[in-house]
Amino acid sequence: MLECLSFNTLTPSARNPPPPLSPYSQANSTQESSSPNVSREFDRAIQAPSYNDIRTMIQTPPQPHHIEIQQVNNEDNTQEQDEDSHHRDILTQVLQPNPNSVRETLAKSKPESALTLLVSSYFDHSETTSHRCLTLVRTVHRAREMYNPLSKLLSELPSDSSSLSQPQCDTAYDLFIQFNLHENPFVFPYFHTIRDSFSDLKHQIQLDRRKCHHRIRLFRNATIGCAICGLATVSIAVITAVIVATHASIGFAATIPLFCIPFQKRRKRKALARLKQLDAAESGTFVVNHVNTIDSLVDRLQTVVESDKANMRFALEKGRDRHPIQEVIKELRKRQPVFEQLLKDLEQHIYLCFDTVNKARGALLNEISIHQAE
Numbered sequence: 001m002l003e004c005l006s007f008n009t010l011t012p013s014a015r016n017p018p019p020p021l022s023p024y025s026q027a028n029s030t031q032e033s034s035s036p037n038v039s040r041e042f043d044r045a046i047q048a049p050s051y052n053d054i055r056t057m058i059q060t061p062p063q064p065h066h067i068e069i070q071q072v073n074n075e076d077n078t079q080e081q082d083e084d085s086h087h088r089d090i091l092t093q094v095l096q097p098n099p100n101s102v103r104e105t106l107a108k109s110k111p112e113s114a115l116t117l118l119v120s121s122y123f124d125h126s127e128t129t130s131h132r133c134l135t136l137v138r139t140v141h142r143a144r145e146m147y148n149p150l151s152k153l154l155s156e157l158p159s160d161s162s163s164l165s166q167p168q169c170d171t172a173y174d175l176f177i178q179f180n181l182h183e184n185p186f187v188f189p190y191f192h193t194i195r196d197s198f199s200d201l202k203h204q205i206q207l208d209r210r211k212c213h214h215r216i217r218l219f220r221n222a223t224i225g226c227a228i229c230g231l232a233t234v235s236i237a238v239i240t241a242v243i244v245a246t247h248a249s250i251g252f253a254a255t256i257p258l259f260c261i262p263f264q265k266r267r268k269r270k271a272l273a274r275l276k277q278l279d280a281a282e283s284g285t286f287v288v289n290h291v292n293t294i295d296s297l298v299d300r301l302q303t304v305v306e307s308d309k310a311n312m313r314f315a316l317e318k319g320r321d322r323h324p325i326q327e328v329i330k331e332l333r334k335r336q337p338v339f340e341q342l343l344k345d346l347e348q349h350i351y352l353c354f355d356t357v358n359k360a361r362g363a364l365l366n367e368i369s370i371h372q373a374e
Helices: 023-033 036-046 049-059 064-072 076-094 099-106 114-156 166-181 190-244 248-317 322-373
Strands: none
């Protein structure tokens, strides 16, 4: 019976099917079918100094004192505290402008104004996004640690899985047991919430932008009306002066446009400054494109891990029989380059997300500072 077993038997149930053998090739075909400018822009983005600076900071290992703490005390809670401390240090370095600068600038604005609340929400969402992205980097590291023993085993085994000896199958069997003890690191529901938050914020900003455009049109029309009214009033005043021969009416009439026009110009200037801040905030919400890509990559990685675990469980249920183990090894060998490419893509989009967030935060804070300086 074992000699007739094919790997189709090892396929997980329809409820949790394995991913395509090359999910990354699907992404490549989609990108190739789009405009060549997209590929060029992507290459330019990952070669930018800001992108490389972010990648270097995030990839920086913990400081020596962190490592010493782990060597002295191996308790799990100590290691978690150490990782959290390192996480906060890196986030402080990477996220720019930093939260303290943002709070200081916003403190000078009207605290209860609708614009202040909108831009404050944007800064909060962008900070949360950066925090989740940095947490996801740690998840990528854990996934690599989880797969490292398997990768090492695959490099040591012969390329022809059907030629594996019983001792080699026993070694693989033991690794399958250890692999299945790990939880899937890519159970990451947070990005759905982040995407919804940015979508809601973008909708609110667009509503406020439409109101702002409407006010600017009203102020423009009011300014023109004041000018026309002023000209008409001065004309009437001149005629009255000729008839009545008095200068008092001229002085009174001329004061009307003097008060009206500057007042409307000030209101229009404030509305334009508000519109620029709203434009900057709306541009910042486009980071959701990176969030969607990250979310998609996380889903695909989660599916790969679940499929691998399901195949291994099937082999484990059969005991140490060579044929199921050989088939699992054969499939793992096919999936390994795909899995590694997905991890690489995920890291790139995390760094790009950080870069996009920082540029948007900087542009918005600059607009706010310019308006406050006026």
